Amino acid sequence: MMGIATARRAMTHRDLPTLAAAAVTLLALVEVLAPAASRPATDDLIGPLALALGATVPLAFLRAHLMLTAVTVVAAALLAPAVYDRVFLSGLPALAAALYGVGRHRDGRVAVLFAVPFVGFALADGRHGIPLLVGAAAALAVGNAHHTRAATARRAAADWGHADTALAHAALGERARIARELHDIVAHHVSTISVQAETARYTTPGLPPEGAEKFLAIGDTARLALTEMRRLLGVLREDVPEEAVRARAPQPGLDQLLALVDEARETSGGAVRLIVRGPAGPLEPGLELTAYRIVQEALTNARRHAPDAATDVELIYGEVELRLRIRDCGPGRAPGGAAGHGLLGMRERTAMAGGTLRAGPAPAGGFLVEATLPVRAPETR
Template sequence: MSSDDRPDSPAPTAFGPAIAHHAWRLSGRIVAGVGQLLLWVLTGIGRVLRPLGARIGAKLNGGPPPAPGVTATAPLPRWIHIWVEVADSWYFAPLTGLALTVAALAELAPRVASPLSVPGAFAVAATLPLVWRREYLRPVAAVALAAFAASLLTGQVLLITTTVAALYTLYALGRRLPRQSTGVLAAGSAATVAVVYLSTGTLDDVPWPAAVVAVLAAIGLGDARRVVESAGRTEAAAQERTSETLTQLMAVQREQAVMRERARIARELHDVVAHSVSMIAVQAETAPYTMDELSPQARAGYTEIARTAREALVEMRRLLSVLRADAQPEPESAPQPRLDRLSELIDQHRGAGGQVDLAVHGDPRALSTTVELSAYRIVQEALTNARRHAPGAEVKVDLMYLPDRLEVRVRDDGAAAPTMVLNRERPAARTAVLDDPAGSGHGLVGMRERATMLGGRFSAGPATEGGFVVEAELPLDREGNPAREAPR
């Protein structure tokens, strides 16, 4: 049996398509290589001329770039801005296409008796379709390139305008088509140039290497431009994803900061409430021993009250362990402060080099432990922020005792107060708070949470008369009369 009759012999037609496929891919790589080589050359020339370009650019640009929102007055930025607007407009393609057509007819006029001739028809067919190149690039390119090739094959006069239009069309196709299609375009264009040189003498005045390089360079530059634009879009998408990730991370950090502050407040309130419940338990346990004439039912009632109070303390400790945000609880070595210790806080601020004045308005009176603790912590955090962001500034603390609320106002006159941004994440909430973008701490978050917990109002930001001001309103009705509802 001959070798041709063996079943495992390769098909005789497989060799041809493989060669065509490799030639197709090779042509695309050649075009890309020519375009990349041109980019390297242009980049090298740009680096050599960079010092001179910097001087010329400084004169044309008029110095450093203007601030956002300010119109550029230097020649180059103004003209570039106008050019970008025109190039992006819908009428740019029609105007340039018509301009190429008029230029082609004007160039042809000295060589022919009338534009209504075969050369005139070829000139119009090679340029006028570019009017619609933005919407229908491939059909327009087919008509324009076919008309230009037909004019060369029929021996018509070679026009500079139609040549520029053809090269620009090849550039536009290379910029729009994928890499494989660009290789097919380059191979077809080179083959067309070879046919023109072999069949006619239209391009005898142009060296064939120059013609081939011009065709491949136009397509290669378009392909290189497509790669640059694709890389720019990829980088922009990556930056957008990074920005979204950072935004989500910042949101998580803010949420964690709020949870930590709430856990801290919960620990403080635990100490306050635990002290009160312990007093209830102690008094209930000692009542049977201090009162002689108690019935058995009364003694049993006091015992039940003491037992319930002890169980409440245990449950409160369990609740605190659930709310705790950190791994280890923060032990308190001293009882929770109240407003009677505000003078000690003022002395500490003065001892650290700060200047502070305390003014009390209204009739001072004993308030609930929660309200006084919240007011103390708000003043403490405000003084800490003043020392951190406006060291040496004069601070004024105002406490205003009103019938239904306690108002706290802390203002410093330092110019170094940080610029805060209004947090509008919860526009329906009663508490308006300003967050610190520098991330130096979460004091404002804690102050907001303390005011919100009491149903009050809180604001912080630059004062109109200069410096920074923190204001809080802590209502008393919610503590003194829980059943009373706020007016709507």
């Protein structure tokens, strides 16, 4: 592992192109100037040396001037066999590095343009051109594959970032909507406290002055709390039209669940049943609202993603918890994907009530939403 890490650091070192250029240039000088029986005359060394240096020295400028380096190296690599009937072996690493850089950092059209001269040279000189074409195509293909992989990774990261942002905004919107609904329930109880405190001041026989003052303080505190709640709700309702706020109906409870099921049966075209188990009793208004909204959203998802499929809505009353099970007989796909806003809203409501929610394909087929909500007996007034 340490050897791999060292190799990666070496490959990304800023001086690597210069060091590589120096190495291949030295090899080029040896290749041209080495003694041989067929060594050309001194006057004939200028051309081969120029092409050998042109095929190797530009490698030092690969990162700073990629395209200029690639054009120079390719030109030298193709001119050498055409003019001197030989391929400079020392220039092949520089050629491969330059073409890989073109494929890695430019799009596919540029890579194709660089491959065209090699195709033409291979047609004209198969002995030297075909090996050069195969090597050039391989370097361009590998570079382009890395380019494509990196671009795909960037797009995926951007898509995930956008999805996370959209999910966060959706969660905030769901929480604001839940808070607006719960406000009506809390406001009703606070108003009741204020009215009862005022009434007790005048209807309690023999109430001492100290008791009347305490009832007056209770009523004033309740009215102040109600005012602050309305101010807070004004912030949450900034994005809601005033007409919609004024026309909003009282928040529903479990006593309206039968009407909801009847409506779902009429609009979906499939059989919808309501099953109640255990002793049904009064629950906290906030808990009833949460249960109603979960069932409502689950039926909406079933109608949208499993039309004409039979759906069962089951309420199981327990001593310490209320369980909801909504199961359809559809294909069992998650509505809207794993991050669907319908499931998001149900999860937010369940979490605010201190419960748990599971949603996914049912064991026997279809899609199942199962919520468990803790129950506390409503306070008696």
